[in-house]
Amino acid sequence: xxxxxxxxxRLEAVNEIRNLLNRYMxxxxxxxxxxxxxxxxxxxxxxxxxxxxxxxxxxxFGRLEGRKAIEVMFDSYMQQASHFAxxxxxxxxxxxxxxxxxxxxxxxxxxxxxxxxxxxxxNAAKLLIHFKQVSSGRWVMLHFQTENxxxxxxxxWESSEMLPVPEHSTR
Numbered sequence: 001x002x003x004x005x006x007x008x009x010r011l012e013a014v015n016e017i018r019n020l021l022n023r024y025m026x027x028x029x030x031x032x033x034x035x036x037x038x039x040x041x042x043x044x045x046x047x048x049x050x051x052x053x054x055x056x057x058x059x060x061f062g063r064l065e066g067r068k069a070i071e072v073m074f075d076s077y078m079q080q081a082s083h084f085a086x087x088x089x090x091x092x093x094x095x096x097x098x099x100x101x102x103x104x105x106x107x108x109x110x111x112x113x114x115x116x117x118x119x120x121x122x123n124a125a126k127l128l129i130h131f132k133q134v135s136s137g138r139w140v141m142l143h144f145q146t147e148n149x150x151x152x153x154x155x156x157w158e159s160s161e162m163l164p165v166p167e168h169s170t171r
Contacts, residue, residue, distance in 0.1 A: 013098045016139050017105055017131055024141070025089040031074065032082035041071050042140075045132060049143045056148040057125070086114040086157060091127070101133040102142075109146070112157055120156050124149040 020043055027040045044050075050070045052061030064070050077083045091107040107127040114120045130143040 010098045013103060013133070013139065014096045017096050017098075017103055018094065020131070020139055020141070021091065021105065021107070021129070025091065029087045029089055031077045031084060031087070033078050033080045035078055037071060037075060037078065040074060041067055044070055044144075045134070045140045045142045048141055051143075051145055052147070053145050054147040056151060057146055061146070081116055083115065084113055085116050085118075086112075088112045103131040103133075103139070105129045105131065108149075114157055118156075120154045121151065122154050123151045 024040070024043050027035065027043075044067050046067050047065075048067055048070060049063065049065050050061075050073070051063040052058050061073075064073055088111070090110040090112075092110075093106070093108040095106040097104050105127070106129075109123075109125045109127050111123040111125070112120075113123070126147045126149060128145040128147075129141055131139050132142045133139050
């Protein structure tokens with residue numbers, strides 16, 4: 001019976017961690033002056049680290065230590081005229097390992113962005129995130145790492161062209 005309870009706890013932890021990452025991406029997709037920054041910061045441990053690694057992201061983002069430093073970085077995206085006109089994160093290839101009150105998650109992420117100035121960009125990155133379960137039982141991010149795989153400007157994401165669909169028949 002104890003083994004079943006431990007397996008159930010691990011499955012519940014995996015699901016909570018998955019939901020935590022999806023909430024993080026959802027908030028990041030809508031970052032603007034109206035974003036509840038506290039809701040985003042609650043996803044991080046007080047001593048969390050957020051860092052870009054690898055040549056491109058180390059230079060762009062660096063390493064932020066502590067929730068306050070992470071908050072300052074995200075706050076810079078919360079302009080009245082939002083930095084992003086459209087932003088969408090897609091995560092896949094999920095791998096989550098839970099060991100008691102600590103966990104590690106790996107994902108591949110694709111980010112499509114259009115900026116207020118009309119430019120658009122496509123980025124792919126590897127995410128490696130360490131989590132911990134706090135005394136309240138909820139999970140938080142302890143160390144968030146993102147490493148660019150590729151990055152490139154694109155002409156645009158949105159088009160007024162009609163979607164190509166088959167014509168309807170009248171059978």
